[in-house]
Amino acid sequence: MADRIKVFHLEDYKILRDGIRFLLSQDQDIDIIGEARNATELLDYLEKNSVDVLILDIYLDGMEDWRTPDGFEICGIVTQQYPQTKVVAHSVYDDADRVAKIMRAGAMAFVSKKSGYEELIHAIKLAYAVKRYICTETSKKLKNLNEFLSGMEDTLKAENEFFSRREKIVLELMAKGYSSKDIAKELFISEKTVETHRKNMVDKACVKNTVELMAYASSRGFLKN
Amino acid sequence: MADRIKVFHLEDYKILRDGIRFLLSQDQDIDIIGEARNATELLDYLEKNSVDVLILDIYLDGMEDWRTPDGFEICGIVTQQYPQTKVVAHSVYDDADRVAKIMRAGAMAFVSKKSGYEELIHAIKLAYAVKRYICTETSKKLKNLNEFLSGMEDTLKAENEFFSRREKIVLELMAKGYSSKDIAKELFISEKTVETHRKNMVDKACVKNTVELMAYASSRGFLKN
DNA sequence: AATAAAATCCGGGATTTCCCGGATAAATTG
């Protein structure tokens, strides 16, 4: 992460743009380089500038107008014409159909507006690292109802197999308070290997350290306990 | 924790004694120094040996016999005559009445047989450290139904207010990947103070380090996210 | 008002993690 992540925000409510701009400005790695209220403004901007991550409110006002594309179309256009720009879908509607639809349209992440800004930040970082993500609430909802598995296996699979077999074992031992040295002894591998697994998981989850990794893994049900 | 925790197991089913003996042998800090099927064997043993923690199955076979004490009585006898021996109650029945009864009889912890061995290990360590504990499942069940608050306030209160206000704030920031330095800046306190809070939480939870603390706190719903 | 608990601060030294940048072999997947 040498440079900051260049984020563009498409959202028709000013109060939300303002709020999110402020909240995301807190994060060291994120730069909001532009905002827009509609697709035209966004596409104009994209023609002349490079954007790492687009926060896309799927339901924009004035969508009744048949001439302007809706959120799903925008997502499709952006991901096809500007593949380096990753889309984080942001919406109040978090039902399986619409989440699946936007992901199929090429979004890297979906975050419900019910979620806090932490989720959004996390989604941005993961999207930037070309990793799919669905916010905790929505993820839980869809997982429990088992609605999602039909249309979008790959995404959930990616969630389930987020960590490798070995990494999961290391994670479990970490959760039991084992140090790298302890884990190395337990698994008959080098301490350095354990540290690598640890580091790889921290990177995969886009978190800062193993403590946050633990919070992340635990809240996402990656642990047995 | 210089010496291992000397654990005695009272349980009438052999298969359970065998299983638990094996499972607990995995833990570095725990030594199963004895087992028994009935109260007589236990009390004989206690006369001659010291026991740190007694895992007590409350409902033993042959309890119909009026001459042998039941689990609650055993608990009372042990906690009174051998106060250094802490009782971890283990039972299939996890309703409020019986949990309250066994805790009133002097048990330091209650673990449902529906729980995994990790809970049992945790209960043993907490009991050894003279801390009350009720397993996650039972705790949740009783908390939700609000049955428990009437008779045994102190115990549940201890669960709810396990961490102090300040500690909880530090915990939240830790879960976000903040280092002690980061937290210190955020809260305008010294780095050393943060480390103290950290350490105190690790001690309270009877865990080895902050990573395990995080797993513990998260699985127990101590975190917002 | 006395006692207890919580929050704050401090230091030194051992241990651990984190971060940088590697490398190799095995397994999986396309």
Add this chain to the structure above:
DNA sequence: CAATTTATCCGGGAAATCCCGGATTTTATT
């Protein structure tokens, strides 16, 4: 079979945590 991922291993140095043992002030609680 080639490419990718996974699992393994390594080193050095900076940063952070852990562990030992304190201490003071503020805030309950009784």
